[in-house]
Amino acid sequence: MDPEVGRRYAEEVGVVLARMGTTPAFGKLLGWLLICDPPKQTTAQLCAAMGLSKASVSTGMRVLEQSGLVRRVPSPGRGHAYEMHPDAFARALDPTDKMRAFIDLMQRGIDLVGDAGAPEASRLRHTRDFYTFMVERTPALMEEFRRQARKDS
Amino acid sequence: MDPEVGRRYAEEVGVVLARMGTTPAFGKLLGWLLICDPPKQTTAQLCAAMGLSKASVSTGMRVLEQSGLVRRVPSPGRGHAYEMHPDAFARALDPTDKMRAFIDLMQRGIDLVGDAGAPEASRLRHTRDFYTFMVERTPALMEEFRRQARKDS
DNA sequence: TTGAACGTTCAAAATTTTCTAAACCTAGAC
DNA sequence: GTCTAGGTTTAGAAAATTTTGAACGTTCAA
Known part of the structure; x- marks a missing residue:
C-alpha cells in the first residue's frame, strides 16, 4: 500500500475523531496506527508520517496510552515503539x-x-x-x- | 428548592458535560432543565437562570433540540417553552x-x-x-x- | 566522562471555539 | 398597515485549546 494513501486515510480518521471532541493530533495518530505497516511505530516514524512535532506526538501518544488505546512496546533498538492495543476501540468507546x-x-x-x-x-x-x-x-x-x-x- | 441551589447544580452538570466535549452553554442549559421548576422554561427564563445572552440560549437550545434531548412545547402566552425530553439521556449517550x-x-x-x-x-x-x-x-x-x-x- | 539519540516539559504563538451585542426577521395585536 | 414581543443570525471580541520550538533530563555506547 502506498504510504501516501495511508497518510490520507489517517487524516480522514482524524477529522471524524476531532468532530467527536478529540484533538486533531490524537485522531490523526490513531488513524495512522490503524492502517500503518508495520503496526509498531516509533515516535520518529509517527512524526514523519503525520507531519507533527515531537512535542505533539509525545502528548498525543500519552493521551492515547492513558485511554488504553495504544500500548508501548520495547523496541529492538533503543527506545520504544507504539502499537494499537488489540481491542483498542472496545475500550475507547x-x-x-x-x-x-x-x-x-x-x-x-x-x-x-x-x-x-x-x-x-x-x-x-x-x-x-x-x-x-x-x-x-x-x-x-x-x-x-x-x-x-x-x-x- | 432555593433557585440558587438549582443554578449551582446546573453549573456543575455543565462542567462535567463540558469535559466530555460539549460547549459550556449546552451543559449548563441541560443541567438547569434537569432540575428546574417548573420543567418548562422560556428563553427569557433560561437567560436569567444561567446568565447567558439570548444568542447563546438560542444556539444552545437548537443543538439540544437537534440532539433529541429537549423539545419545544407551545406556551400558553406567546412563543414557546423548552422542556427536557422524557427519556433524554437514553438518546443523548x-x-x-x-x-x-x-x-x-x-x-x-x-x-x-x-x-x-x-x-x-x-x-x-x-x-x-x-x-x-x-x-x-x-x-x-x-x-x-x-x-x-x-x-x- | 563525553556525546548522541530519544523523549518530556514548558512558555509562547497560532488556531479554533465560544460568546455576545446588535441588526434583523417573523407573527400576531391593534 | 404599524407596533411589539420573541427569536434568530451574524460579525467581531473574548476566551480557551492546540501546537510547536526550544530547553532540559535520561540512558546508553564508546
Whole structure:
C-alpha cells in the first residue's frame, strides 16, 4: 500500500475523531496506527508520517496510552515503539466511566431535591436508573462479543 | 428548592458535560432543565437562570433540540417553552450514530488495504466487527430498559 | 566522562471555539 | 398597515485549546 494513501486515510480518521471532541493530533495518530505497516511505530516514524512535532506526538501518544488505546512496546533498538492495543476501540468507546459520572451527578441532584420520590425529581431519577441499567449490562455484552470473536477466528 | 441551589447544580452538570466535549452553554442549559421548576422554561427564563445572552440560549437550545434531548412545547402566552425530553439521556449517550460512522471508516480502510482477510487489515476488521455487534445489540437493550421501567413505575 | 539519540516539559504563538451585542426577521395585536 | 414581543443570525471580541520550538533530563555506547 502506498504510504501516501495511508497518510490520507489517517487524516480522514482524524477529522471524524476531532468532530467527536478529540484533538486533531490524537485522531490523526490513531488513524495512522490503524492502517500503518508495520503496526509498531516509533515516535520518529509517527512524526514523519503525520507531519507533527515531537512535542505533539509525545502528548498525543500519552493521551492515547492513558485511554488504553495504544500500548508501548520495547523496541529492538533503543527506545520504544507504539502499537494499537488489540481491542483498542472496545475500550475507547466504552462509555462506562462517563455513565458512572452521570449516575453520581443525578444522585446528587436527587439529594438536593430532598424527596427521592417527588415528581420534581423524576427527570433525575429516570436518568439515573437508565445509566445504572446500562452500566450493569455492558460487561456481559462485551464478554459475549469476545466469545463470538474467538469462535469466528 | 432555593433557585440558587438549582443554578449551582446546573453549573456543575455543565462542567462535567463540558469535559466530555460539549460547549459550556449546552451543559449548563441541560443541567438547569434537569432540575428546574417548573420543567418548562422560556428563553427569557433560561437567560436569567444561567446568565447567558439570548444568542447563546438560542444556539444552545437548537443543538439540544437537534440532539433529541429537549423539545419545544407551545406556551400558553406567546412563543414557546423548552422542556427536557422524557427519556433524554437514553438518546443523548446513545452511541449508535458514532458507531456507524466508525463502521464506515473501518470499511473504507479495509477497502484500501484491498484484501479483507489480510493480516494488515486485522485491526480494521476487528474494530468494524466490534461496532457492528454493538449497533446490533443496542436496540434490544434499550427496549428491555423501557419494559423494566414501565413495570417498576 | 563525553556525546548522541530519544523523549518530556514548558512558555509562547497560532488556531479554533465560544460568546455576545446588535441588526434583523417573523407573527400576531391593534 | 404599524407596533411589539420573541427569536434568530451574524460579525467581531473574548476566551480557551492546540501546537510547536526550544530547553532540559535520561540512558546508553564508546
